[in-house]
Amino acid sequence: MPAGRDFREDDVRPAQSSPPPAVVVTFVAAICAGIAGAMASGVMAWMAVGAVALGGAFFASRTAAPRKMAAEIGRARRLLLLLDRGGSAEAKVPPDFVEDWAQVYEKVNRLSFEGRNPSSAPQADQLKKQVELAASLVRDGKDPLVEAPELRAGPLLPLLECVKGSSSNPVVNHLSLGEEEELIGAGGDALPPDWPKPSSEETGPSVGPAFEQGLRDLVHEIESLRTTLGGAAGGGTSSGSEDPSLRTPAQLVDAVVLTAADGIEDLAAGLMRANELASVAERVTNRATLLALNAALEATRSGSEAFAAIAEETRRLAEFAREATDTISRLSSEIEYKVGETITAIHATSNDAKTALAEMSGSAAPLPSNRSARVQVVRLLDRSRELLKSLGASESGAGSGGAISIHSSLEPRNSAQDNVENVPAPAEKSPVEGILLIEGLKPGAHFES
Amino acid sequence: MNLGTRGALTFRLGDYSFAVRVEEAGGILDAERLAQLPGVSDPVAGVAAFRGEMVPVVDLASYLGIEPRVPEGHRYALVLTRGPDRFALLIPEIPKLIPGRELREAPPDSSNAELGDLFDSMLENDQDHYHCLNYWRIFETIIPPVGSSAGRSTPMERGN
Numbered sequence: 001m002p003a004g005r006d007f008r009e010d011d012v013r014p015a016q017s018s019p020p021p022a023v024v025v026t027f028v029a030a031i032c033a034g035i036a037g038a039m040a041s042g043v044m045a046w047m048a049v050g051a052v053a054l055g056g057a058f059f060a061s062r063t064a065a066p067r068k069m070a071a072e073i074g075r076a077r078r079l080l081l082l083l084d085r086g087g088s089a090e091a092k093v094p095p096d097f098v099e100d101w102a103q104v105y106e107k108v109n110r111l112s113f114e115g116r117n118p119s120s121a122p123q124a125d126q127l128k129k130q131v132e133l134a135a136s137l138v139r140d141g142k143d144p145l146v147e148a149p150e151l152r153a154g155p156l157l158p159l160l161e162c163v164k165g166s167s168s169n170p171v172v173n174h175l176s177l178g179e180e181e182e183l184i185g186a187g188g189d190a191l192p193p194d195w196p197k198p199s200s201e202e203t204g205p206s207v208g209p210a211f212e213q214g215l216r217d218l219v220h221e222i223e224s225l226r227t228t229l230g231g232a233a234g235g236g237t238s239s240g241s242e243d244p245s246l247r248t249p250a251q252l253v254d255a256v257v258l259t260a261a262d263g264i265e266d267l268a269a270g271l272m273r274a275n276e277l278a279s280v281a282e283r284v285t286n287r288a289t290l291l292a293l294n295a296a297l298e299a300t301r302s303g304s305e306a307f308a309a310i311a312e313e314t315r316r317l318a319e320f321a322r323e324a325t326d327t328i329s330r331l332s333s334e335i336e337y338k339v340g341e342t343i344t345a346i347h348a349t350s351n352d353a354k355t356a357l358a359e360m361s362g363s364a365a366p367l368p369s370n371r372s373a374r375v376q377v378v379r380l381l382d383r384s385r386e387l388l389k390s391l392g393a394s395e396s397g398a399g400s401g402g403a404i405s406i407h408s409s410l411e412p413r414n415s416a417q418d419n420v421e422n423v424p425a426p427a428e429k430s431p432v433e434g435i436l437l438i439e440g441l442k443p444g445a446h447f448e449s
Numbered sequence: 450m451n452l453g454t455r456g457a458l459t460f461r462l463g464d465y466s467f468a469v470r471v472e473e474a475g476g477i478l479d480a481e482r483l484a485q486l487p488g489v490s491d492p493v494a495g496v497a498a499f500r501g502e503m504v505p506v507v508d509l510a511s512y513l514g515i516e517p518r519v520p521e522g523h524r525y526a527l528v529l530t531r532g533p534d535r536f537a538l539l540i541p542e543i544p545k546l547i548p549g550r551e552l553r554e555a556p557p558d559s560s561n562a563e564l565g566d567l568f569d570s571m572l573e574n575d576q577d578h579y580h581c582l583n584y585w586r587i588f589e590t591i592i593p594p595v596g597s598s599a600g601r602s603t604p605m606e607r608g609n
Contacts, residue, residue, distance in 0.1 A: 038513045286523070289543055290477050296546050300471045 029056020075101050134334045249357045257350040262345055271336055285325045288318040452552055457572060458544040459474055461516035465560070468552075468572050468579035469544070475499065475530035478508060479537055481523060483501045492591055494539045499528050505592070508539040513564075529584050537586050547574060581599060 029052055036048035075097060091109045093102040134151055137144040146149050151157060295311035457468040458477075476499060480521045483495030485504055493511040506526050510516070526537035527544060553575035561580065562568075570581040 286479065286543075290479060290525070293474045293543065293546060297458070297471055297474055297476065300548070301474075303455065390527065 015257045025060040253353045260346050287320040292318040413426050454549050456549045460540045460544040466579045468581050469480045473529050475528035478526040480526040497526050504537050506534045506539050527565045540546050
């Protein structure tokens with residue numbers, strides 16, 4: 001497929017009736033070959049039969065290829081939508097998926113479901129940037145593979161190439177206006193008129209394997225992402241013992257309480273030490289008081305004014321020490337009382353938090369600390385969705401089993417970005433639930449074609 | 450009025466306020482830790498070191514049969530001197546030094562009879578009345594001089 005070829009109006013053939021099935025074409029070709037053989041004789045008869053048979057076979061292949069390609073695109077598109085929705089533990093393999101596609105579907109679904117937890121990672125950022133770039137170029141009516149060289153090496157390359165190539169197939173033109181709205185959502189951005197640029201040189205049969213290879217690359221990319229993230233969802237079960245982001249909310253509450261308890265324990269130890277020092281200070285004060293009293297006693301006995309002056313200064317010093325000691329003791333008592341109150345408040349808050357978490361169906365709720373990561377994931381899904389809309393307009397799902405109603409169950413669709421901004425605080429609503437609600441699904445709902 | 454003293458150390462013990470003339474007082478000690486002596490009678494609380502000498506410490510409350518208002522706590526030893534002799538009274542609080550100009554002689558009251566022959570004089574100021582005792586007699590009753598047959602009994606018992 002020559003990239004960058006100028007777009008021509010005649011590259012897109014107008015909509016026609018559905019092509020005849022390959023079996024019918026082959027049957028007609030065989031009859032024509034028989035008639036030609038009966039009308040001629042000798043070598044000419046065999047040549048006529050062969051020519052008619054070759055023509056019929058070629059025509060049959062041209063009529064069968066678009067259907068096969070459209071089915072492949074439809075299956076791939078389901079997988080992309082599955083990625084978009086984050087997968088589901090209850091998802092089942094669609095009945096029209098053959099063995100290879102069933103394996104890919106299960107793999108993608110599992111990875112998508114397990115991949116809902118990971119925090120931000122370089123691979124995720126790279127994939128997100130590529131999707132954003134591709135979507136942006138598509139919106140601007142440009143060819144991503146021409147305008148962005150980095151997309152030629154990324155995991156989206158096979159998908160972009162095969163979909164771009166598939167636009168030359170007549171099945172694209174069979175899509176009615178209503179079907180297109182069903183595919184891309186009412187009021188959604190229409191596919192740019194000059195992308196993908198059609199090509200008359202590429203044929204359908206070569207598109208299916210490329211598409212599948214692109215999906216496999218994408219799956220590999222997700223697997224690498226999961227590995228890089230330290231087995232965040234390894235085997236579908238997370239121990240939650242090492243990575244703090246994988247702990248359940250109840251465990252996080254316990255961790256917070258333990259941390260606070262450790263801090264207060266240190267504070268109590270320091271307070272005990274302060275009390276010991278206050279006791280020592282009190283003892284020193286008593287000694288100073290006794291010293292002042294003995295000095296005053298000797299001054300009184302001797303009648304010396306100089307001794308009396310020294311005794312008076314000593315008394316003042318003792319009084320000052322007494323006041324300081326009393327202040328220290330009072331502050332120590334107040335701090336001790338407040339520490340006790342704080343410990344009580346922490347335990348009460350911990351119990352309240354656990355109760356609240358239990359009411360919000362507890363440990364299955366995502367972690368507050370992952371909110372930023374989830375927001376990034378939702379943004380990534382938003383960009384991916386835009387790309388899917390653009391891709392969906394370039395393929396035909398009508399009559400091929402590949403038509404998928406993306407937003408048929410939705411109200412007039414808002415931007416996913418708006419939904420991200422409105423994602424409630426983790427304590428109020430689960431972000432995963434928010435992601436599912438974006439798609440008009442309830443938690444636990446599985447993908448249906 | 451000349452009291453014959455420059456001042457007095459005063460302290461409370463039970464319901465009584467006592468005074469020790471400064472001429473008799475040698476100093477104040479912290480009696481938190483006293484060295485106990487074996488085989489001595491109850492009023493002797495132990496011995497304490499005062500300026501390099503061992504001084505017997507007598508529990509005044511125990512000797513007088515008075516329950517101190519503060520049962521337990523920090524205690525102090527008020528050292529009395531008479532020539533080369535010294536002994537200390539165990540008291541529950543740091544005594545206050547009242548200058549002689551603020552003190553005056555007071556007539557004896559009924560409580561003096563309970564103190565018996567230990568009573569010496571009565572002092573007063575604007576706040577309180579203070580009993581001055583013959584403290585050395587206490588010491589002599591506990592540790593009688595050679596040849597003396599003074600027995601050991603509380604002043605309250607002797608008063609009765």
